[in-house]
Amino acid sequence: MEEIFCQGCGAQIQTISPDKPGYTPKSSLGKEDILCKRCFRLKHYNEIQDVSITDDDFLKMVSSIRNANGLVVHLIDIFDVNGSLIKSLPRITGDNPIILVGNKVDLLPKSTNQRKLIQWLRSQAKDAGIKVLDVFLISSKKGHGMEELSGQIEHYRNNKDVFIVGTTNVGKSTFINRLIKQSTGANDVITTSYFPGTTLGFIEIPLDEKTSLVDTPGIVNRQQISHYISEEDMKIVTPKNEIKPKVYQLNSGQTLFFGGLARLDFIKGERQSFICYFSNLLEIHRTKLENADNLYNKHLGDLLTPPNSKTLEILPELTESTFKVAGEKTDIVFPGLGWVSLSGEGATVRAHSPKGVAVTKRNSLI
Numbered sequence: 001m002e003e004i005f006c007q008g009c010g011a012q013i014q015t016i017s018p019d020k021p022g023y024t025p026k027s028s029l030g031k032e033d034i035l036c037k038r039c040f041r042l043k044h045y046n047e048i049q050d051v052s053i054t055d056d057d058f059l060k061m062v063s064s065i066r067n068a069n070g071l072v073v074h075l076i077d078i079f080d081v082n083g084s085l086i087k088s089l090p091r092i093t094g095d096n097p098i099i100l101v102g103n104k105v106d107l108l109p110k111s112t113n114q115r116k117l118i119q120w121l122r123s124q125a126k127d128a129g130i131k132v133l134d135v136f137l138i139s140s141k142k143g144h145g146m147e148e149l150s151g152q153i154e155h156y157r158n159n160k161d162v163f164i165v166g167t168t169n170v171g172k173s174t175f176i177n178r179l180i181k182q183s184t185g186a187n188d189v190i191t192t193s194y195f196p197g198t199t200l201g202f203i204e205i206p207l208d209e210k211t212s213l214v215d216t217p218g219i220v221n222r223q224q225i226s227h228y229i230s231e232e233d234m235k236i237v238t239p240k241n242e243i244k245p246k247v248y249q250l251n252s253g254q255t256l257f258f259g260g261l262a263r264l265d266f267i268k269g270e271r272q273s274f275i276c277y278f279s280n281l282l283e284i285h286r287t288k289l290e291n292a293d294n295l296y297n298k299h300l301g302d303l304l305t306p307p308n309s310k311t312l313e314i315l316p317e318l319t320e321s322t323f324k325v326a327g328e329k330t331d332i333v334f335p336g337l338g339w340v341s342l343s344g345e346g347a348t349v350r351a352h353s354p355k356g357v358a359v360t361k362r363n364s365l366i
């Protein structure tokens with residue numbers, strides 16, 4: 001195919017991968033001034049769609065933002081901080097200031113301490129070597145926190161461009177679509193323009209005569225659980241509504257299975273409650289620790305589901321890590337799936353999660 005470039009974002013037009021930059025259905029190829037599907041939708045429906053990029057393109061993206069001058073808004077999924085925090089962000093942003101935005105706050109129980117959550121996000125960013133000016137919590141789906149955030153973006157951007165950066169699935173499109181509606185009303189037609197010097201499918205949405213909001217392609221992070229489970233299973237494990245915690249009173253020597261995707265063994269400690277924050281659709285099974293391996297080997301994929309059969313083909317084996325909890329209320333976090341809150345009376349637990357999606361511990365948010 002001869003090389004054609006999208007008149008909107010500059011990405012090379014291709015007809016093979018709908019989730020990569022430059023995708024256009026074959027039927028649109030003959031037209032003049034061709035737009036990729038993403039620019040087409042933005043132009044005609046004021047709606048952003050996400051595309052993802054490869055590692056090579058990622059490096060190109062690094063150099064184009066580094067050399068630009070503007071505010072970087074790093075959107076993450078508070079339900080999957082490990083999987084959505086971009087550890088190489090400082091490389092991408094160079095000296096540009098960063099604000100961190102935790103999306104999907106509507107999923108957390110109302111009793112969540114948002115101040116603690118913000119502190120935790122700050123410390124996670126710091127540990128990853130990312131310096132952030134400020135941290136915000138929003139729900140781009142429900143609108144929570146959006147007005148304050150747009151005000152703050154306006155303040156921090158200092159009349160410069162704004163780059164929206166995030167891994168795939170954090171809600172970047174939902175976020176930008178809401179910003180567009182907020183700033184233009186649903187009916188205004190958005191013009192997109194080609195971000196100079198890139199063929200990556202950056203999309204520019206004008207903020208005023210000189211500056212733009214730039215949507216960058218979603219970065220693929222291998223630590224996201226979404227890379228290891230099927231689309232159907234993602235629908236089960238990704239909460240849609242506020243999480244309703246499930247409480248189990250456990251004795252040591254008992255195990256909880258989260259579907260068959262993760263597992264928590266209570267190794268040592270007094271009887272205590274394990275409060276589980278997972279998608280309301282994900283089934284939790286309690287069993288004796290001594291029977292757990294057997295149950296897993298016999299019933300993975302039927303009683304212990306998800307994984308469904310498609311996921312079973314790609315799911316890495318479970319690996320374990322042991323945690324000691326004492327003194328403070330602590331969450332054992334299974335990235336992308338949820339977490340279990342322990343009261344801090346003293347417990348040793350062993351967490352099992354798919355290899356590559358490491359379990360972590362934090363002070364309880366609730």
Ligand code: GDP
Pocket residue numbers: 049050103104105106107138139140141142166167168169170171172173174175218239240241
């Ligand atoms: P992108 O890949 O980063 O562009 O993400 P999308 O905007 O396509 O969103 C990914 C998924 O997260 C979709 O199922 C959205 O409905 C969902 N989502 C996005 N924002 C929110 C939010 O604020 N709350 C909740 N609960 N879900 C959200």
